[in-house]
Amino acid sequence: MNVTEFRAGLRAWLEDNDLSAGPDHSLDGQVAQLARVRGALYDAGWMRYGWPTEVGGVGGPAVLRAVLGEEVATRDLAEPGIYSMIEVLAPTMISYARPELAAEMVPLLLSGREQWCQGFSEPGSGSDLASLTTRADPRGDGNWVINGQKVWTSLAQYSTRCVLLTRTAPGHGGITAFFVDMNTPGITVRPLRTMHGVDEFAEVYFDDVVVPEDRMLGRPGDGWRVAMDLLPHERSTCFWHRIAYLFTRLDRLLTQSDTATSDDGDLGAAYLALHTARCRSHATQRRLADGAQLGPETSIDKVLLATAEQRLFDTARDLLPGVLELGENEWRTEFLYSRAATIYGGTAEIQRNIIARRLLDLGAE
Amino acid sequence: MTVYDVELTLLEDTLRKTMTTRSGADLDTALTELGWHDMLTEMSDLAVPMVFRLLGETGAHGPFLNDVVLAEAGLPVGGAVRLPYTGGSWVLWDRTDKATAPQYSGTLDSELPLQVVDAGSPVPLAAGRRALGWWLTGTSRAMLSRARTHALGRAQFGRPVAAFQAVRHRLAETLVGIEGAEATLAAATDDLGSLLAKAAAGQAALTTARHCQQVLGGIGFTAEHDLHRHIRRALVLDGLLGSARELTREAGATIRAEGSAPRLVQL
Numbered sequence A: 001m002n003v004t005e006f007r008a009g010l011r012a013w014l015e016d017n018d019l020s021a022g023p024d025h026s027l028d029g030q031v032a033q034l035a036r037v038r039g040a041l042y043d044a045g046w047m048r049y050g051w052p053t054e055v056g057g058v059g060g061p062a063v064l065r066a067v068l069g070e071e072v073a074t075r076d077l078a079e080p081g082i083y084s085m086i087e088v089l090a091p092t093m094i095s096y097a098r099p100e101l102a103a104e105m106v107p108l109l110l111s112g113r114e115q116w117c118q119g120f121s122e123p124g125s126g127s128d129l130a131s132l133t134t135r136a137d138p139r140g141d142g143n144w145v146i147n148g149q150k151v152w153t154s155l156a157q158y159s160t161r162c163v164l165l166t167r168t169a170p171g172h173g174g175i176t177a178f179f180v181d182m183n184t185p186g187i188t189v190r191p192l193r194t195m196h197g198v199d200e201f202a203e204v205y206f207d208d209v210v211v212p213e214d215r216m217l218g219r220p221g222d223g224w225r226v227a228m229d230l231l232p233h234e235r236s237t238c239f240w241h242r243i244a245y246l247f248t249r250l251d252r253l254l255t256q257s258d259t260a261t262s263d264d265g266d267l268g269a270a271y272l273a274l275h276t277a278r279c280r281s282h283a284t285q286r287r288l289a290d291g292a293q294l295g296p297e298t299s300i301d302k303v304l305l306a307t308a309e310q311r312l313f314d315t316a317r318d319l320l321p322g323v324l325e326l327g328e329n330e331w332r333t334e335f336l337y338s339r340a341a342t343i344y345g346g347t348a349e350i351q352r353n354i355i356a357r358r359l360l361d362l363g364a365e
Numbered sequence B: 001m002t003v004y005d006v007e008l009t010l011l012e013d014t015l016r017k018t019m020t021t022r023s024g025a026d027l028d029t030a031l032t033e034l035g036w037h038d039m040l041t042e043m044s045d046l047a048v049p050m051v052f053r054l055l056g057e058t059g060a061h062g063p064f065l066n067d068v069v070l071a072e073a074g075l076p077v078g079g080a081v082r083l084p085y086t087g088g089s090w091v092l093w094d095r096t097d098k099a100t101a102p103q104y105s106g107t108l109d110s111e112l113p114l115q116v117v118d119a120g121s122p123v124p125l126a127a128g129r130r131a132l133g134w135w136l137t138g139t140s141r142a143m144l145s146r147a148r149t150h151a152l153g154r155a156q157f158g159r160p161v162a163a164f165q166a167v168r169h170r171l172a173e174t175l176v177g178i179e180g181a182e183a184t185l186a187a188a189t190d191d192l193g194s195l196l197a198k199a200a201a202g203q204a205a206l207t208t209a210r211h212c213q214q215v216l217g218g219i220g221f222t223a224e225h226d227l228h229r230h231i232r233r234a235l236v237l238d239g240l241l242g243s244a245r246e247l248t249r250e251a252g253a254t255i256r257a258e259g260s261a262p263r264l265v266q267l
Helices: A003-016 A026-042 A065-074 A086-096 A099-110 A221-255 A264-289 A298-319 A328-340 A347-361 B003-021 B025-035 B036-042 B044-058 B063-070 B126-153 B165-187 B193-219 B227-239 B244-258
Strands: A114-121 A136-138 A143-154 A161-167 A175-181 A187-191 A199-212 B082-085 B087-093 B113-119
Touching: A003 A065, A026 A065, A026 B126, A065 A264, A086 A114, A086 A161, A086 A221, A114 A143, A114 A199, A114 A221, A114 B126, A136 A161, A136 B036, A143 A175, A143 B063, A161 A221, A161 B126, A161 B244, A175 A199, A175 B025, A221 A264, A221 A298, A221 B244, A264 A298, A264 B165, A264 B193, A264 B244, A298 A328, A298 B165, A347 B165, B003 B025, B003 B044, B036 B044, B036 B063, B036 B165, B044 B063, B063 B082, B126 B165, B126 B193, B126 B227, B165 B193, B193 B227, B193 B244
Parallel strands: A114 A161
Antiparallel strands: A136 A143, A143 A199, A161 A175, A187 A199, B082 B087, B087 B113
């Protein structure tokens, strides 16, 4: 199935099958809605396109997943950030889990029956991810014992499983990934209160958590590669979804802002920034489809997207004076969340470091 | 590489070499001999970006914008046409080499034979805006390359200034602007897309000029370093067929009138 056929079929199906979110905008409501949308799309087959048959997919080009995410975001069917988590979790399992484990687990994620989380950042390891200290030690009986703490773990409180990075030896080559059941004894999840009022992040504590060796992703020491390999997924399909969502917010701003206070220069600048991010992301999708290996050049996509997102919501605040300050509404939540766009997924500073070092070849700092 | 790719690479090498030694009316003659007019009718999607990007990268100039605008208007190429300039002015890009004549001394980039003229007739602008966008990104790359070389070679406090994060981040931001603009240019087909691409390229060139001038420090402010030539060119080309600021405002007015923002590229 090609993109045009897929999109047309999907749109027709979505016309007949109303998956619109209900009135509950709480995080519980968003996660329940996400599960409902994934379940319905999986049962109807749409969620299975672009994924290998070995893990419950029906095959076809990966770009179909970007098209699906765009249609979901355009209709506001699911919160785009948590919808897109699948794009980093499933490919990691496909690349690094034992084939039987991937075949057993990935369909649970695709079909919305389970949520998973990604345990990477730690209190002492943010931008410097490779300094992480959560330990995994072999117990000698085919099990590993994990001790430590993760933070900024999205949806941990809803998750059945976690893709977890641990320290098994010093340095970049001493990081090892595990696929951990969240109901294992010794795991404690504590949601973080955030600035925008949606507690999607959590702290996760590991106290003598026993994980069987067959839950290791790849081999001991492959963890850094696991982390690096998911970046291209995050920066292609996830970004395309997010840009589609941001366009819907620009449209909303156009209909809600008063012509008298609207500034065409500001609106144009917000549009230009979004259009630029979309054109760049489009080129990245093309390269991915042509079999290119994505690398440090996707840091440019990241900077363009984060900049566009913040500019859009700054413009919304300017052109809807008093709206987000004086009333509780989506503009307030989304404006506040946009402040994090230059922090999560690698800060704007880290992206510029990568661009300087890897793309401009400016040597070491 | 296909045979066609090889031919394109050869063409690019030839154009670059020619532009390194020839400019203005002389380059006009040279490009005509290389088949510029045929390129415009047979392969403009490839030739126009290549020619204009190379003008920027090499610092050469020529009256080729006339041909791009005339071709889009369905008129014979080789002449000169009045072109709108930002702020309601109109200019004529002269095909003869009178760049040093006194009547042109008013242009910020005195190498360009631009003449302020009375208002002309409306002409289609999309192809011309795309061409100028490629020129501006080429000029930006020329500036970035100079700033990068300087940052690596210039030592202060015992290390290359390229080692300082403040300098690195300026240059990184410059590359982000240029590559973003190139993405909009590569995707531009219709009027709105071309307008947005020219705006992105103009904005990228202005950002590039600011950052690269700062990174080059004192030497970049002298006439002996050629950065100032590229800065002057960027400033003048930004205003031609609409400045970044003007076009951005126009895009804003367009989407406000439509009540939605067109998604111009599709998977």
